[in-house]
Amino acid sequence: MTEITPTGDNSLLEATISTRKIGPVERFIGPENYRILTGLLKTPASIIGLALIVIYIIIALLAPVIAPPVKEGADPYMIPRDGFSNDPKPMGTEWKRNVPPIPFWYTPLTGNEKWVHLFGTSEGQYDIFYYVIWGTRTAFKTGLMVVIATFTIGIIYGSISAYYGGWVDNIMMRFVDILMVLPSILAALILAAVLTPRIGKSLIPVMSALIAFGWMGYARIIRGDILSVKERDYILAARVVGVKNSRILFKHIIPNAIFPTLVLASLAIGDVVLSFAALSFLGIGTEIGYADWGQILSFARNWITALDQYWYIVVWPGLTLVFFVMGWNLVGDALRDVLDPRMRGRS
């Protein structure tokens, strides 16, 4: 037997036991969740995705600087109109009526002294550039609100269903099955059509419709996660010492089951914005002139025979929407790989 003398060489120790430093973030959210977060920063695709999302966040935050409102105090989400004539005008046409103040970046970047329609105008002379910029804010606003609402409803519903189990679970999950029969776009379309005359044309009918038919997926996921957490020893231990049901559910089970669902939900913003735009495109939703990507794309439906001439009414808002959704999809794709149980343990 060899005697081990302290030499200051820890290689043997490091080979057998991981002495990796654990940072405060990892300590706070736990090693498994930390692995998920860092996994998102590893592949080039997900980094591009995150970069896209960051760019859109910056555009949304800086909207008043990039595209300043025409008048102080006016609703900045209402797109300024340059006249009322029907045919779209091409990019670079000079802005004649309702000219907004010129922001500091404009002249150095474009070399123009006067506002021109950077992306052209749509029918009715709404400025497409303003639609794109302010539409970004609308996208985040609707996306975040719908995701937060659906997530909260889904979590509460799924947890109750899973925790009580038995016939409660059975009935609650059958209700989920029923809500999932109709395709979500169609269901949301109907509810929005019912709500619009009662609430008025605004973001609210469509958002309510997307919330009403959007939470079932989360309920199913969290239910499954809770069912597996429920069987763990520490839950049994908590029961043995007599912890109340509600406390076990909210303090022990949900925090341990929620993280994957939370990340999935935050990435669903892309999908929500897509559905919202689809409904606007069909013609349900905000009033004409409200900064909303789907609405401006719906204008293109009137110009189908001349789309080669008026390509800018499709291409600019279309690409804006595509890159937005792509950003969330790229990150979501990386996340799927990280969450895949077969990938666990590999770094």
Next chain:
Amino acid sequence: MTNFIIRRLLLVPVLLFGVTLIIFGMLQLLSPIERTALYVRDFPKNEKAVDGIIKRYGLDRPFHEQYFRWLLGVKDPVTGERVGGMLFGDMGYSRSSSQPVSELISNRFPNTLDLTLWTIAPMILVGIWLGVQSAIHHNGWIDQTARIFSIVGTSFPTFVFGLIVLMFFYAKLEWFPPGRVSLEYSSIVDSPEFQITSLKTIDALLNGRFDIFIDLLRHMVLPILTLSYISWATFLRVTRSSMLETLRMEYVTTARAKGLSENDVIYKHARPNAMIPVVTLAGFSIVGLLGGVTITETVFNYPGIGSAAAKAAVNLDVVTVLGFAIFIGFILIIANLVVDILYAVVDPRVRLS
């Protein structure tokens, strides 16, 4: 498996009941005056007439009474005939298109069915082909291109994709027009003696009018492309991963070891076994097509149920939209049942559990 099928069959009445209840619940959000469209064609002229109709059809009764009247219809006190009754296919009047909802559906649905049937083959075959190629050339340039395609593809909203293909193939090249049929054929296609199956492409073939058949297909090329490309990404992903998994199996190694050609190994041994998850996906995608045509039909101005439902919704003609919802809901419930049972028959893991 019998157990599974029985349980699955028992779910059907629950789903039917639930869906009708939800749709009826949404109807109840309307005022009784709006709901008169369930039973009478024209908007009542004066208040007295409104009250009379509301009384006659019980539109002011409690929820459950109205629900059963809505399902089974109301006996007209004068003629003794049944009026309304969802279960008998009477869904009220579509005031935005001035005809009964059921008539609107029977006019529009064959077009949607026609489009869906023609989409199935390109959607599934191209998707699987892409996935198999991607797996065979794992990490090669075909694989990389296919992966990029699948990410870009899923990020393209159908309506943006639709508008862009319209821009190139219609506005610029004038190859594939939107709509259903060219003007010069429309009166022929709609004439009663031409309609045999009411699926227009089949009718054209049965009548021996190949020029009309080609014309109909020309109008369907872009919608078919738009409906399939989104599914290609999914098929690609599922086929690819299933194929990669299968190619690692020992029997594939055995097949290689006994000296089979690579083509035989891939197409005779690996591919059939890799198809189980793809078959399921195919079932759900076909069913999904029926529900997912709303946007595509609207972009291409294609006269199917999806575009009709969207148009009615925009006109806030809720009775019509809900009629469509009931119809699509029923079809989807039955179609999903069929797919689930077929899935159980195909997949031993479900069959034996």
